[in-house]
Amino acid sequence: MPHDAALCATQQPCEICPIRYRAVCAHCEGDELAELEGMKFYRRYEAGQVVVWAGDRMDFVASVIAGMAGLTQQLEDGRTQMVGLLLPSDFLGRPGREVAAYTVTATSDLMLCCFRRKPFEKLLIENPRIASRLLEMTLDELDAARDWLLLLGRKSAREKIASLLVILARRAAALVKRRPEGRIVIELPLTREAMADYLGLTLETVSRQMSTLKREGVIELDGKRRVIVPSFVRLVTESGDDSDGGPLS
Amino acid sequence: MPHDAALCATQQPCEICPIRYRAVCAHCEGDELAELEGMKFYRRYEAGQVVVWAGDRMDFVASVIAGMAGLTQQLEDGRTQMVGLLLPSDFLGRPGREVAAYTVTATSDLMLCCFRRKPFEKLLIENPRIASRLLEMTLDELDAARDWLLLLGRKSAREKIASLLVILARRAAALVKRRPEGRIVIELPLTREAMADYLGLTLETVSRQMSTLKREGVIELDGKRRVIVPSFVRLVTESGDDSDGGPLS
DNA sequence: CCAGGACCTTGACCCAAATCAAATGCCCCA
DNA sequence: TGGGGCATTTGATTTGGGTCAAGGTCCTGG
Numbered sequence: 001m002p003h004d005a006a007l008c009a010t011q012q013p014c015e016i017c018p019i020r021y022r023a024v025c026a027h028c029e030g031d032e033l034a035e036l037e038g039m040k041f042y043r044r045y046e047a048g049q050v051v052v053w054a055g056d057r058m059d060f061v062a063s064v065i066a067g068m069a070g071l072t073q074q075l076e077d078g079r080t081q082m083v084g085l086l087l088p089s090d091f092l093g094r095p096g097r098e099v100a101a102y103t104v105t106a107t108s109d110l111m112l113c114c115f116r117r118k119p120f121e122k123l124l125i126e127n128p129r130i131a132s133r134l135l136e137m138t139l140d141e142l143d144a145a146r147d148w149l150l151l152l153g154r155k156s157a158r159e160k161i162a163s164l165l166v167i168l169a170r171r172a173a174a175l176v177k178r179r180p181e182g183r184i185v186i187e188l189p190l191t192r193e194a195m196a197d198y199l200g201l202t203l204e205t206v207s208r209q210m211s212t213l214k215r216e217g218v219i220e221l222d223g224k225r226r227v228i229v230p231s232f233v234r235l236v237t238e239s240g241d242d243s244d245g246g247p248l249s
Numbered sequence: 250m251p252h253d254a255a256l257c258a259t260q261q262p263c264e265i266c267p268i269r270y271r272a273v274c275a276h277c278e279g280d281e282l283a284e285l286e287g288m289k290f291y292r293r294y295e296a297g298q299v300v301v302w303a304g305d306r307m308d309f310v311a312s313v314i315a316g317m318a319g320l321t322q323q324l325e326d327g328r329t330q331m332v333g334l335l336l337p338s339d340f341l342g343r344p345g346r347e348v349a350a351y352t353v354t355a356t357s358d359l360m361l362c363c364f365r366r367k368p369f370e371k372l373l374i375e376n377p378r379i380a381s382r383l384l385e386m387t388l389d390e391l392d393a394a395r396d397w398l399l400l401l402g403r404k405s406a407r408e409k410i411a412s413l414l415v416i417l418a419r420r421a422a423a424l425v426k427r428r429p430e431g432r433i434v435i436e437l438p439l440t441r442e443a444m445a446d447y448l449g450l451t452l453e454t455v456s457r458q459m460s461t462l463k464r465e466g467v468i469e470l471d472g473k474r475r476v477i478v479p480s481f482v483r484l485v486t487e488s489g490d491d492s493d494g495g496p497l498s
Numbered sequence: 499c500c501a502g503g504a505c506c507t508t509g510a511c512c513c514a515a516a517t518c519a520a521a522t523g524c525c526c527c528a
Numbered sequence: 529t530g531g532g533g534c535a536t537t538t539g540a541t542t543t544g545g546g547t548c549a550a551g552g553t554c555c556t557g558g
Contacts, residue, residue: 073399075489081402083395094388101392128377135384139343142387143350145394146332150322152401153330153449157515192536200402205515207537224524224536240324406545441506454545456507473506473554 039119043112045069051092051104051112058100060114061093067110068172068189071102072197082198084141087172091137095121108189147241152200155240160199161209162238165219165227169235184229185222192224213238288368292361294318300341300353300361307349309363310342316359317421317438320351321446331447333390336421340386344370357438396490401449404489409448410458411487414468414476418484433478434471441473462487 042065045051051069052058064086071084083102086092092104092112124131151163168186169176177185188195192210196203213219218238220228229235236242291314294300300318301307313335320333332351335341341353341361373380400412417435418425426434437444441459445452462468467487469477478484485491 071395073395075399075403076491079403081399083398096385102395125377125381128374128380131377131380131384132374135380135387136345138384138387138391142391142394145391145398146320146322146351148398149332149394149401150324150330152398154324154328202516203536204517204538207535208515211537242325440504451546452506453508453547457545460507 039123040113040115043114045106045110045112047106047108047110049106049110051106051110052100054100054103056100057098058093059098059117061091061095061117061120062112062114064088064090064092065111065113067106067108069110070105070107070190070194070198072105073102080197081200082194084145085167085198090141091134093117095124095134107191107194150241157199157201157205157209158212158238159240160201161195161206161213162218162235163240164195164199165229166232166236166239169229169232182232184232186227186229188225188227288372289362289364292363294355294359294361296355296357296359298355298359300355300359301349303349303352305349306347307342308347308366310340310344310366310369311361311363313337313339313341314360314362316355316357318353318355318359319439319443319447320353322351329446330449331443333394334416334447339390340383342366344373344383356440356443399490406448406450406454406458407461407487408489409450410444410455410462411467411484412489413444413448414478415481415485415488418478418481431481433481435476435478437474437476 043062045067054073066088069086069092070082071086072080073083074080086104094101095117098117124134151160155163165186168188169184172186172189190198192203192206195201196206199206210219210221214221217230218234220230222228292311294316303322315337318335318341319331320335321329322332323329335353343350344366347366373383400409404412414435417437418433421435421438425436439447441452441455444450445455448455459468459470463470466479467483469479471477
């Protein structure tokens with residue numbers, strides 16, 4: 001069956017696809033996934049709830065269906081850095097690793113489509129197509145991590161905030177509404193503290209920079225968690241990287 | 250044939266293994282790799298030489314045989330961040346990507362074992378074992394990138410320096426000599442500027458922190474590029490993370 | 499053996515972001 | 529309707545690391 005973009009792009013969870021419910025679905029991949037029935041289950045978490053603690057045994061891997069989660073790492077003295085951002089269609093867990101290396105926390109209400117580890121690993125071996133899809137996704141994640149390294153290592157606080165908004169606007173189509181005249185509305189699925197942990201800043205600095213961007217008209221705030229972007233191009237400029245790749249630019 | 254740890258761990262390049270000459274070799278993987286003959290070639294680069302520029306076409310992928318290279322990303326105004334560190338056995342290039350996303354520079358003299366892209370990709374499809382090895386390596390790289398995010402986001406300059414030395418000591422067995430009484434000697438394959446680009450610092454700060462660590466007896470310097478670590482445990486303490494995983498700890 | 503240049507160190511000063519400390523707003527539930 | 533608790537904002541102050549500037553060291557090639 002041919003790829004059905006409309007069906008794949010829907011916000012409804014695909015009931016069959018094991019990995020990426022939006023870009024790959026039963027309608028695209030065919031019957032090879034039918035065997036997955038019976039090895040998967042859904043779980044929901046509330047904002048702030050911990051999915052797994054680093055060091056805990058994790059007997060499943062999962063695909064994010066809705067909401068957002070963060071992978072988090074800590075130094076002994078409590079300094080915290082987010083090291084992974086999971087949005088719908090992202091994959092959680094690592095084949096072959098039974099013990100979680102990072103703490104996973106729902107930063108907003110979260111819905112996961114989970115697969116029991118053992119049968120999933122068996123599936124990977126038997127089904128090179130899924131394995132290769134997983135490799136591709138991992139490579140994309142690595143690229144994202146590398147952009148993040150540049151952000152953490154070399155960008156100013158203001159550029160970091162702008163970059164985060166750009167990332168959310170580009171990746172989280174579900175969070176974004178386009179308004180007439182090109183205005184964009186972003187529902188922030190993170191607290192200021194989670195933003196700070198993502199950006200390697202303190203929450204006070206995040207708050208101050210949000211205020212500054214607002215004062216200068218780069219963004220508007222409607223409540224604390226809704227950001228309106230009058231000019232996306234302007235926001236991208238503020239983010240420091242000129243890459244015009246990706247949607248919305 | 251069973252895994253031969255001694256043979257795999259040798260510093261000699263494995264003439265057959267396409268991906269990781271130390272951990273996987275013809276002796277472990279068997280004949281499935283024989284078909285690789287004829288699709289591979291070696292290249293050497295001098296310290297400072299650029300392997301590929303971001304945006305350039307790259308018609309091969311490669312395995313690092315000796316030396317060290319850095320992947321580097323830049324903002325328009327020239328701020329530079331290293332986003333990948335390639336040591337012997339690391340893999341360079343991404344299947345399916347013909348245009349390099351990052352600039353690759355040899356930070357020391359470098360030897361690559363290269364594979365022409367097309368036949369390599371064909372091989373990946375036909376040989377799930379190699380594909381799965383590549384997935385595993387990519388996941389390891391992602392883990393390393395995540396530790397790096399923590400380093401850039403939350404560590405002090407001093408901790409960053411100590412962390413880099415720990416990483417080099419753990420990963421680059423080829424660079425490290427153990428002396429009696431547990432002393433370790435590290436040959437730094439990077440300039441101070443490359444260290445700064447890795448750590449998200451300026452070269453002046455790197456130099457200052459090296460001097461401080463020396464003054465306090467955490468390290469000794471023999472010339473500019475040879476670091477002697479009297480107590481590795483002490484160095485790990487200075488690095489901020491208490492993880493005692495990995496060799497040498 | 500000396501000159502030039504690349505690489506590194508050190509000093510003085512400055513500034514962006516952290517830290518410490520108070521408000522303020524907001525939501526939920528009694 | 530009001531109060532408790534959390535998230536957020538804002539202010540005052542400090543500080544780690546950046547910036548600018550001046551040497552120093554070592555290697556190489558003439």
